[in-house]
Amino acid sequence: MKQAPLYGVAAEFDDPTAIVAAARRLADEGYMKFEAYTPFHIEELSGAIPVRRPLLPLIVLAGGVVGAVGGFFMLYYATVIGYPLNIGGRPPDSWPMYIPITFELTVLFAALFAVFGVLALCRLPMPYHPLFGVESFARASQDRFFLCVEADDPKFDRQETANLLRSMNALEVNDVFD
Amino acid sequence: MSAEDAQKSEELRLPPIVRPGHTFASVTGKISAIVLKRPYTPGWLLGFGASFMLLMLFMYAVTYLLVAGVGIWGVDIPVAWGFAITSFVWWIGIGHAGTLISAILLLLNQKWRTSINRFAEAMTLFAVACAGMFPLLHLGRPYYFYWLLPYPNIMSLWPQFRSPLVWDVFAVFTYATVSLLFWYMGLVPDLATLRDRARGRFTRKIYGVMALGWRGASRHWHQYQTGYLLLAGLATPLVVSVHTVVSFDFAVAIVPGWHSTIFPPYFVAGAIFSGFAMVITIAVPLRAAFGLEDFITERHLENMAKVMLATGLMVTYSYVFETFFSWYSDNPFEQFISLNRATGPYALMFWTQITCNVVAPQFLWLRRVRRSSVLLFILALVINLGMWVERYVIVVTSLHRDFLPSSWGMYSGTFWDWATLLGSFGLFLSLMFLFIRFLPAISMAEMRELLPEAKVKEGEAG
Numbered sequence: 001m002k003q004a005p006l007y008g009v010a011a012e013f014d015d016p017t018a019i020v021a022a023a024r025r026l027a028d029e030g031y032m033k034f035e036a037y038t039p040f041h042i043e044e045l046s047g048a049i050p051v052r053r054p055l056l057p058l059i060v061l062a063g064g065v066v067g068a069v070g071g072f073f074m075l076y077y078a079t080v081i082g083y084p085l086n087i088g089g090r091p092p093d094s095w096p097m098y099i100p101i102t103f104e105l106t107v108l109f110a111a112l113f114a115v116f117g118v119l120a121l122c123r124l125p126m127p128y129h130p131l132f133g134v135e136s137f138a139r140a141s142q143d144r145f146f147l148c149v150e151a152d153d154p155k156f157d158r159q160e161t162a163n164l165l166r167s168m169n170a171l172e173v174n175d176v177f178d
Numbered sequence: 179m180s181a182e183d184a185q186k187s188e189e190l191r192l193p194p195i196v197r198p199g200h201t202f203a204s205v206t207g208k209i210s211a212i213v214l215k216r217p218y219t220p221g222w223l224l225g226f227g228a229s230f231m232l233l234m235l236f237m238y239a240v241t242y243l244l245v246a247g248v249g250i251w252g253v254d255i256p257v258a259w260g261f262a263i264t265s266f267v268w269w270i271g272i273g274h275a276g277t278l279i280s281a282i283l284l285l286l287n288q289k290w291r292t293s294i295n296r297f298a299e300a301m302t303l304f305a306v307a308c309a310g311m312f313p314l315l316h317l318g319r320p321y322y323f324y325w326l327l328p329y330p331n332i333m334s335l336w337p338q339f340r341s342p343l344v345w346d347v348f349a350v351f352t353y354a355t356v357s358l359l360f361w362y363m364g365l366v367p368d369l370a371t372l373r374d375r376a377r378g379r380f381t382r383k384i385y386g387v388m389a390l391g392w393r394g395a396s397r398h399w400h401q402y403q404t405g406y407l408l409l410a411g412l413a414t415p416l417v418v419s420v421h422t423v424v425s426f427d428f429a430v431a432i433v434p435g436w437h438s439t440i441f442p443p444y445f446v447a448g449a450i451f452s453g454f455a456m457v458i459t460i461a462v463p464l465r466a467a468f469g470l471e472d473f474i475t476e477r478h479l480e481n482m483a484k485v486m487l488a489t490g491l492m493v494t495y496s497y498v499f500e501t502f503f504s505w506y507s508d509n510p511f512e513q514f515i516s517l518n519r520a521t522g523p524y525a526l527m528f529w530t531q532i533t534c535n536v537v538a539p540q541f542l543w544l545r546r547v548r549r550s551s552v553l554l555f556i557l558a559l560v561i562n563l564g565m566w567v568e569r570y571v572i573v574v575t576s577l578h579r580d581f582l583p584s585s586w587g588m589y590s591g592t593f594w595d596w597a598t599l600l601g602s603f604g605l606f607l608s609l610m611f612l613f614i615r616f617l618p619a620i621s622m623a624e625m626r627e628l629l630p631e632a633k634v635k636e637g638e639a640g
Contacts, residue, residue: 016632020639039202039371040626041399044634049396056404060412074328078336087340100345100423107416108352111409115359118405122398125390132393138374140394141367143202143626 004177007130008034009162010137010148011170016042019145022168023048026149029164033153037131037146039139056117063113064106071105072098130178148176193480193549195290196628197472205473205625209618210375212468221467222615229607236601239594240315248318250594256580257573257589262316264569265599267424268452269309269606270350271445271565273357274417275453276302280360281413284406290481292624293473297464297613298457299361304609305456306354308602313346315598342426349423356416360409363402366392367623421449428572435515435576438503444496451489451535452565454482458558460610462551464619473620476549483548486561490539493568497536511581519575523588527571534564 013019019036026034027048036045075098079085084092119125131137131148140146147170149161162173196205243250253260276298283291314323326347328337337344369389376382392398425445428436458479465474504512519528538560541547547554574589591599613619626632 017635017639020634024639036396037394038396038399039206039394040367040623040632041403042396042632042634044636044639045396046400051397051400054404056401057408060405060408075339078328079339082334083336085338085340087338090340094340097340100342100419100426101339101348103419104345104348104352104416104423107412107419108355111356111359111412114405114408114412115363118363118401119390121401122395124392124398127386127391129391129393137393141371141374141392142206 006151006158007176007178008148008150008153008156009158009165010131010134010146010174010176011165011168012136012139012172012174013145013147013169014143014171016044016145018169019147020044020048022147022165022170025168026147026164029155031149031153031155031161033150033156035148035150037137037140037148039141039143039145056114056121059117060110060114063117064110066113067106067109068102070109071102075101130176134174134176136172136174144171193476195293195475195477196625197475200472200629201631202626202629205629206371206375206622208470208472209620209622209625210372212614213372213616213618214375214377214381216468218615219467222611226608226611226615229604229611232601232604233608234604235597236604239597239601240311242594243315243598244320248316250592251598252590252592252595254587254589256585256587257577259316259573259577260589261570261591261595261599262312263427264566264573265602266309266312266316267445267569267573268566269305269312269602270353270424271421271449271452272456273302273305273309273353273453274421274446274449275457276300276305277353277357277360277413277417278450278453279457280364281410281417284410285414288481289628290478292628293470293620294457294461294478294482295624296361296364296621297460297619299357299364300610300613300617300619301456301460302357303354303361304606304613306350306357307609308606310350310354311602311605312598313343342423342430345423346427349420353416353420356409356413360413363406363409364621364624365617366390366402367394368618368621370394371622372618418446421445428576433576434509434511435504435519435572438500440496440499440503444493444500447489447492447496448565448568451486451493452562454486454489455558455561455565458482458486458554459562462555462558464614466551468614468619470620473625479551479554480545480548483542483554486558487539487542490535490542490561494536497532515576515579518579519571522575522579524571524575524578527567528575531564531567531571534560535568538564 011022013022016038019038020042023034023036023045024047034049036042036049038045076093079094080092131140131146136144137146147165149156149165151158155161158175162175165173251260251262253262279291279298280295280302284295314320317323326337326344337347366389369385370392373382373385373389376385422442422445425441429438429441431437461474461478461482465471501516504516507513519525538557541553541557547557578589579586
């Protein structure tokens with residue numbers, strides 16, 4: 001059987017301070033393609049692991065605009081053009097009456113864009129990931145912290161990178177295969 | 179809990195948010211064990227069995243309703259809105275506390291919300307499911323419910339968009355959808371934990387599919403956190419708007435006792451009041467049954483009691499001013515309705531409402547009551563009852579005395595009214611029991627973040 005190609009080298013830590021220190025060290029050493037896997041959000045990691053320009057707020061704004069404009073004009077079309085009804089002599093385009101539904105649709109579309117936006121930006125759902133092959137990785141969702149340097153990083157060297165990670169108090173360093 | 183928080187709690191002699199001595203592993207273990215390790219206890223089976231029987235009663239009542247029509251209920255002219263609308267408003271109000279806890283308290287950075295937000299959100303979702311049933315069943319021809327939605331049809335008809343009842347459809351639908359999204363998004367990291375801890379192949383597959391392949395990557399956490407905050411920001415005005423729109427169902431009508439500008443804030447405060455009562459009704463047995471006193475501490479009970487007291491006072495204020503305005507309006511119909519509520523044929527209901535919603539919450543001024551789970555539980559039940567009765571009084575008393583005495587009438591619930599109401603508890607409780615059994619009732623990921631060891635020590639982090 002052919003050996004699966006190498007995805008990277010993963011180190012396991014047991015406290016948040018250690019992984020933040022390690023991530024900062026990797027960034028200092030000039031590594032670019034590495035990622036931390038933690039059981040809860042650690043804000044300090046964002047400094048060491050570059051995040052892309054925040055796209056999500058724009059996506060949510062777009063959703064809100066779609067809901068607001070679409071909702072308002074649906075109501076306008078229905079009550080003025082599509083099916084005008086005379087309700088107590090009020091003008092057909094009685095816009096204050098459109099506000100509640102316009103508001104609800106704004107929130108609805110913004111929320112849908114937010115959730116599906118997060119999923120799209122995270123490339124989820126993704127049923128398989130090479131790290132799931134590492135046995136101890138199950139604890140990344142419980143009480144352990146993982147740092148994985150990917151093999152396509154220009155500075156990646158299987159031996160050297162592993163040694164560097166070991167020198168930073170990693171409990172264990174594993175090769176990760178695709 | 180951060181250092182300053184801890185210090186502040188020390189000064190004020192507040193109980194902690196999480197009892198000391200917990201680690202990442204112990205929090206994870208304790209919460210996930212309820213789902214993965216604990217056997218089915220007789221208590222759970224009994225509770226679920228009883229709830230399921232009530233659910234069957236609901237199915238029976240609804241089936242008979244669909245066959246025979248709304249004539250089986252007590253509603254008639256002039257009282258055309260009876261139990262169904264009362265229960266709709268009551269259920270949807272209960273849901274509001276869940277959103278308040280999960281969204282508004284998140285934006286206000288109230289850390290104590292963490293251990294109660296998950297099951298409060300579940301409560302919201304199930305309460306909205308119950309609420310949504312009632313107006314649909316009340317339609318007369320429930321199988322035409324889709325006429326309420328703007329859908330392309332060969333008659334090129336549109337819904338009457340100037341009617342608050344149509345606004346309600348949009349408000350409740352949006353509320354249910356956003357609550358579901360918010361709840362599921364919060365669950366994803368915990369579902370990954372369950373996937374990784376599950377022993378059985380099948381269990382692991384199910385949780386694995388639901389976790390969407392979440393692996394806790396820091397870039398993902400970053401997006402996730404932004405998305406979660408944005409959702410909270412969207413849910414906050416939404417929750418206020420939903421009960422506002424519900425109150426428009428009444429306030430836009432010209433019926434005396436309904437046509438009032440105080441209704442939107444009055445309804446929102448009442449919703450949060452009754453919702454917190456329901457959260458306490460669920461939290462107290464939950465922590466006792468599963469030994470969660472470490473995570474749902476006296477601090478949580480006390481804070482919820484304080485919110486209940488504050489919103490109870492707002493409700494009291496609304497009662498006072500509702501009566502004041504009816505006198506000050508100099509409108510004989512308004513004045514008559516106010517007097518009729520207190521002294522007419524439904525006076526018993528009115529005074530029950532005052533006792534439960536105005537008098538009973540005053541006990542919450544005492545710290546001893548706020549920290550006693552038993553007393554709080556009893557008070558919460560009283561307030562739940564009071565808030566249902568409040569809506570009953572609003573709906574029924576305003577309608578039963580029409581403008582002309584020749585059109586006056588009386589209303590009381592029939593067996594089928596009661597069966598539908600009790601049955602809706604069956605739906606709510608069955609879902610709640612299933613939720614507690616199959617999903618983590620407390621957010622593990624957020625609890626880990628609260629622990630002292632979760633803090634990155636800047637001095638040592640290079």
